[in-house]
Amino acid sequence: MTKTVYFGAGWFTPAQKKSYKIAMESLKNNISVDLEHSYVPLEHQYKNIRVDEHPEYLHDKEWAIATFNGDIVGIKSSDVALFTYLPLQEDIGCGVELGYAKAINKFIVVAIPDEEWGKPINLMSFGAADIFIKLSDLKKYDFTKPSFNYYEGAVY
Numbered sequence: 001m002t003k004t005v006y007f008g009a010g011w012f013t014p015a016q017k018k019s020y021k022i023a024m025e026s027l028k029n030n031i032s033v034d035l036e037h038s039y040v041p042l043e044h045q046y047k048n049i050r051v052d053e054h055p056e057y058l059h060d061k062e063w064a065i066a067t068f069n070g071d072i073v074g075i076k077s078s079d080v081a082l083f084t085y086l087p088l089q090e091d092i093g094c095g096v097e098l099g100y101a102k103a104i105n106k107f108i109v110v111a112i113p114d115e116e117w118g119k120p121i122n123l124m125s126f127g128a129a130d131i132f133i134k135l136s137d138l139k140k141y142d143f144t145k146p147s148f149n150y151y152e153g154a155v156y
Contacts, residue, residue, distance in 0.1 A: 002034035003143040005109075006071075006078035006101070010091035011042055012052055019084045019113050019135060026139035027082075033143055039074030046070060072100065080143050081106040084135065087119035087153070095125060102128040107146045111135045120154040 009023060010016035024040075027033050042050070046066035049057050057063045075081055081101035083094050101108050110129040112121075114136050132151040133141055 001144050002032055003079040004034050004038045004077075005080045005082045005143065006039045006041075006075045006097075006106075008041065008081065008083040008094045008097040010084075010086070010089070010094060013089055015086055015089055015113075016084075016091070019086060019111075022113075022135055023082075023084050023111060023138055026135070029139050030141065030143070032141070039071075039078050041067075041071050041074060044070050044074060071097065075101050075106065076104065078106070080109060080146075082109045082111065083129075085110045085112050085121065085125060087112065087116045087121045090122060090125075095122070098125055098128040109133065109141070109143070110151075111138045112151075118153040120156050121151060123155045126151055126155045 005027065007023065007027065009020045011020045020042075027035050027038070046063050049063055051057050051063075075097060081097070083098060085094065098108065108129045108131075110125070110132050112132060112135060114134050117134050129151070131147060131149050
């Protein structure tokens, strides 16, 4: 048995890109994840327009509304919501997605890069997640066996 995941992550800064790449490789190798049927927002941009490559679309309301709503559909239709969270570079978009996933009772996994593990995180992100794991543990995390834990670092 496998689970589909909604993979929320930033991909704009070098640190976000690094974590994104590590997470995607881990998901590809995780036998409990049905990656083919999962929702990866970067792969579902409206009309395949990536604003990191085409910033002129940051002002395009059609793109913005369609991409936002597509991501909401992705959260609703996935079994689990997974987010990479960088305490030193929080992403407001992931914060909104975390809140939405919590509101509709999705099981939420937050993966934090090993080098940032233990750094303080936002209280609301802390409260939204069901389990926190180190990014290096993502490849072996069993998404079919949900459990709860507390983040070991401080909150603010």
